[in-house]
Amino acid sequence: xxxxxxxxxxxxxxxxxxxxxxxxxxxxxxxxxxxxxxxxxxxxxxxxxxxxxxxxxxxxxxxxxxxxxxxxxxxxxxxxxxxxxxxxxxxxxxxxxxxxxxxxxxxxxxxxxxxxxxxxxxxxxxxxxxxxxxxxxxxxxxxxxxxxxxxxxxxxxxxxxxxxxxxxxxxxxxxxxxxxxxxxxxxxxxxxxxxxxxxxxxxxxxxxxxxxxxxxxxxxxxxxxxxxxxxxxxxxxxxxxxxxxxxxxxxxxxxxxxxxxxxxxxxxxxxxxxxxxxxxxxxxxxxxxxxxxxxxxxxxxxxxxxxxxxxxxxxxxxxxxxxxxxxxxxxxxxxxxxxxxxxxxxxxxxxxxxxxxxxxxxxxxxxxxxxxxxxxxxxxxxxxxxxxxxxxxxxxxxxxxxxxxxxxxxxxxxxxxxxxxxxxxxxxxxxxxxxxxxxxxxxxxxxxxxxxxxxxxxxxxxxxxxxxxxxxxxxxxxxxxxxxxxxxxxxxxxxxxxxxxxxxxxxxxxxxxxxxxxxxxxxxxxxxxxxxxxxxxxxxxxxxxxxxxxxxxxxxxxxxxxxxxxxxxxxxxxxxxxxxxxxxxxxxxxxxxxxxxxxx
Amino acid sequence: xxxxxxxxxxxxxxxxxxxxxxxxxxxxxxxxxxxxxxxxxxxxxxxxxxxxxxxxxxxxxxxxxxxxxxxxxxxxxxxxxxxxxxxxxxxxxxxxxxxxxxxxxxxxxxxxxxxxxxxxxxxxxxxxxxxxxxxxxxxxxxxxxxxxxxxxxxxxxxxxxxxxxxxxxxxxxxxxxxxxxxxxxxxxxxxxxxxxxxxxxxxxxxxxxxxxxxxxxxxxxxxxxxxxxxxxxxxxxxxxxxxxxxxxxxxxxxxxxxxxxxxxxxxxxxxxxxxxxxxxxxxxxxxxxxxxxxxxxxxxxxxxxxxxxxxxxxxxxxxxxxxxxxxxxxxxxxxxxxxxxxxxxxxxxxxxxxxxxxxxxxxxxxxxxxxxxxxxxxxxxxx
Numbered sequence: 001x002x003x004x005x006x007x008x009x010x011x012x013x014x015x016x017x018x019x020x021x022x023x024x025x026x027x028x029x030x031x032x033x034x035x036x037x038x039x040x041x042x043x044x045x046x047x048x049x050x051x052x053x054x055x056x057x058x059x060x061x062x063x064x065x066x067x068x069x070x071x072x073x074x075x076x077x078x079x080x081x082x083x084x085x086x087x088x089x090x091x092x093x094x095x096x097x098x099x100x101x102x103x104x105x106x107x108x109x110x111x112x113x114x115x116x117x118x119x120x121x122x123x124x125x126x127x128x129x130x131x132x133x134x135x136x137x138x139x140x141x142x143x144x145x146x147x148x149x150x151x152x153x154x155x156x157x158x159x160x161x162x163x164x165x166x167x168x169x170x171x172x173x174x175x176x177x178x179x180x181x182x183x184x185x186x187x188x189x190x191x192x193x194x195x196x197x198x199x200x201x202x203x204x205x206x207x208x209x210x211x212x213x214x215x216x217x218x219x220x221x222x223x224x225x226x227x228x229x230x231x232x233x234x235x236x237x238x239x240x241x242x243x244x245x246x247x248x249x250x251x252x253x254x255x256x257x258x259x260x261x262x263x264x265x266x267x268x269x270x271x272x273x274x275x276x277x278x279x280x281x282x283x284x285x286x287x288x289x290x291x292x293x294x295x296x297x298x299x300x301x302x303x304x305x306x307x308x309x310x311x312x313x314x315x316x317x318x319x320x321x322x323x324x325x326x327x328x329x330x331x332x333x334x335x336x337x338x339x340x341x342x343x344x345x346x347x348x349x350x351x352x353x354x355x356x357x358x359x360x361x362x363x364x365x366x367x368x369x370x371x372x373x374x375x376x377x378x379x380x381x382x383x384x385x386x387x388x389x390x391x392x393x394x395x396x397x398x399x400x401x402x403x404x405x406x407x408x409x410x411x412x413x414x415x416x417x418x419x420x421x422x423x424x425x426x427x428x429x430x431x432x433x434x435x436x437x438x439x440x441x442x443x444x445x446x447x448x449x450x451x452x453x454x455x456x457x458x459x460x461x462x463x464x465x466x467x468x469x470x471x472x473x474x475x476x477x478x479x480x481x482x483x484x485x486x487x488x489x490x491x492x493x494x495x496x497x498x499x500x501x502x503x504x505x506x507x508x509x510x511x512x513x514x515x516x517x518x519x520x521x522x523x524x525x526x527x528x529x530x531x532x533x534x535x536x537x538x539x540x541x542x543x544x545x546x547x548x549x550x551x552x553x554x555x556x557x558x559x560x561x562x563x564x565x566x567x568x569x570x571x572x573x574x575x576x577x578x579x580x581x582x583x584x585x586x587x588x589x590x591x592x593x594x595x596x597x598x599x600x
Numbered sequence: 601x602x603x604x605x606x607x608x609x610x611x612x613x614x615x616x617x618x619x620x621x622x623x624x625x626x627x628x629x630x631x632x633x634x635x636x637x638x639x640x641x642x643x644x645x646x647x648x649x650x651x652x653x654x655x656x657x658x659x660x661x662x663x664x665x666x667x668x669x670x671x672x673x674x675x676x677x678x679x680x681x682x683x684x685x686x687x688x689x690x691x692x693x694x695x696x697x698x699x700x701x702x703x704x705x706x707x708x709x710x711x712x713x714x715x716x717x718x719x720x721x722x723x724x725x726x727x728x729x730x731x732x733x734x735x736x737x738x739x740x741x742x743x744x745x746x747x748x749x750x751x752x753x754x755x756x757x758x759x760x761x762x763x764x765x766x767x768x769x770x771x772x773x774x775x776x777x778x779x780x781x782x783x784x785x786x787x788x789x790x791x792x793x794x795x796x797x798x799x800x801x802x803x804x805x806x807x808x809x810x811x812x813x814x815x816x817x818x819x820x821x822x823x824x825x826x827x828x829x830x831x832x833x834x835x836x837x838x839x840x841x842x843x844x845x846x847x848x849x850x851x852x853x854x855x856x857x858x859x860x861x862x863x864x865x866x867x868x869x870x871x872x873x874x875x876x877x878x879x880x881x882x883x884x885x886x887x888x889x890x891x892x893x894x895x896x897x898x899x900x901x902x903x904x905x906x907x908x909x910x911x912x913x914x915x916x917x918x919x920x921x922x923x924x925x926x927x928x929x930x931x932x933x934x935x936x937x938x939x940x941x942x943x944x945x946x947x948x949x950x951x952x953x954x955x956x957x958x959x960x961x962x963x964x965x966x967x968x969x970x971x972x973x974x975x976x977x978x979x980x981x982x983x
Contacts, residue, residue, distance in 0.1 A: 367847060387846070387847070387848075387849040387850075387851075388850070389849075397847065404841070404844065405846075405847035407841075408840045410840060410959065411837075411840060418833060419837060420847070420848035420849060422834065422848075423830060428830050431829055431831070432830070433829060453966065454965075454973075461962075461963065462959075462962045462966040463966065
């Protein structure tokens, strides 16, 4: 049935495209249709479960948040386009979409950090206009950011009171209020603990409490699970259910399928900056959600021949790194990691963020000191060498955070073209730079890799995320690497650029490049890799053949629940691949740039 | 996509460049104007006629003796500014220029008084001595930062105090000062040998120090190193983003030590113009605070060798012309310090504003141009 409570546009239009789950996705129209919503809700009952307590309004009551036709343009790109979302009060509403789909921009708009160019926001049935986050807070909207904003050297109590001194004072009354909120929602927070002594999950609860303390009844959580281990995720979800039962509305941003399915009451999916569908988590499958999220841009695993050779290119043996954490306890971040990549092979590393992927990359790049182990590239032992020597030996690097590790944002493009390869031609001759050579080669990269820029003298900061990434890939590929380390190569990249980036990696692979691919996007991993290894708490715990594994089973292994060789049921694999393949044929690549990263 | 891109390229490039220059000049010019206004208000409030004061300064500045004095002083300020700027380019705050140049000039004075080689060897010997001592002193801060994580701000401030003590320790009769009984109270090194004297140029306005040549040479080398060598690229990359530089293979530890040493080396030269062309010995005459003026000069000159030249000239002019204020009209000379201070504060604020504005403006421009290109491309397809 149609999601009646959402009160969305012409019902006939939505019903016409309402489908049973067995209909192949390719038969459906997407956002090119006059009415751009498809419903996968199949149940006949109320879509929003009636709140169990606290909130007098039922599911049919005024929506807590109603976004209508939200459009936000950044210079040259449209980050959000005609977004419609209705959030029922007292529910956990998940907002799904890939990185760069426009989720964060939308939430910044709802939280008053950015103003929409078009569209309306209604909170509890009232039209509102937010100029600052302060306005949103006054309306009972609170946001918990992905990166916590807490002062380490203050207590929980001081952190909560900071900036909200007028509410309950700064003394015993405030402390009592904190205890009250903590008990009411089962947060289990000690107001006198120092924040620096708290773990990640506790800090997150402090952030939630901070928001509730300021009177928020609508909570936005921006990718709250990205930093948590599975047990902590379960605890967070228990907290969210408590909040819900107290009548608080939670908007939950995520791109992790199984998490969303386990906690959400309603799901909205955003792709390319626009809402592409709503789903009922009780009936929708992870596969359908993935398909909605990713659209047709998945590369098809069967459409290529294996290019894997027998020559070993990278060999990593018994790598070990242990770091002392804030409390001085030694935490092993990489433990006994060994892997091989052959020429022409793409090895994918799957894992929940923070399980040692970043350290593995930095260890191979020579940016982190090793506590043990050997790194060999093409028969040459690189263990004792510095990063520059490793780059010169033929390692190309697409870093996870391009702003931090891949670019000089305030330098022109041609200087960025030199970065990381300043000792190599055409960037330098002997000890001297060769700006003319670098400029010429930058023009070539801009041309060949379709970097959209008015020239090579503009700063890297003025390009959109996808174009920055294309420049980085062009730069790394230009030095004919033997091994390419690609960390989340399509994160925050618009879909058009995404397909190009995948194609470029494929082409290089055919020419014998070995690739270490790290990605949070399981479909990207399965689509591109020849072999997949799963990293969990610094160990490679499982491996899989992308041809015989589904995203769901891989996701299970990433939580540490499965080990050894994973193989999914053949029928499930076939279905998964069929959906992917049909999607690819059904939709032609649209050239609209929808890149949330631009303008940053 | 390609045809409109190539057509738009030259036009875009040119426009970005002119705008860059205008934006670059806007901040310092505004800062200087603003500080003139502030000083005028201050003078007016204290009951003095402000425009007369500026007139006094300006007319002395345009007189030939004032110009020569300005150039001589600017030479010193330029070296101080270059020393600070080199470290700034690496995002290192070398507050220790003061201590580095004091030790440098002390050792140079001592060597100059003990050794008497032909001038061709003697002059380079003194330059190298001063640079080596300054560089070695600065390297302590670099090593502490790299191996012990001590902020260079803290360590260089401490090293300044220690340098003063070291000077006191060495400048006693029998060590660096001659042991001639107690003829005078002033303790100083022997005069440097005649072959250590640097050349001078006699002009109508007085004696122009030949050391200005060394200052220009330092500026040229500075610019060349930064923009044309791999080392300079690594230095700028590290200054812009240490994390990106590390990932790109720059050995940041080595760069920190190297740039501290170079900064200290340039700092070592600061005291030499005075020593080798004017006073000829090291004693109580040593001017303190040059390192701090260097930081101001570097900030105003935006850490670029050419910018520093202009700001060194401006600071020197203010100092030299300021001496005339009490003589002609009884103006307080301190107004010059107020002016220098306000210039630095204004310029720091203005640069940051201009930088953000420029970055944002360019992003918008690029966005607009790309949108125009996309529109053009679509039209082509439609046609």
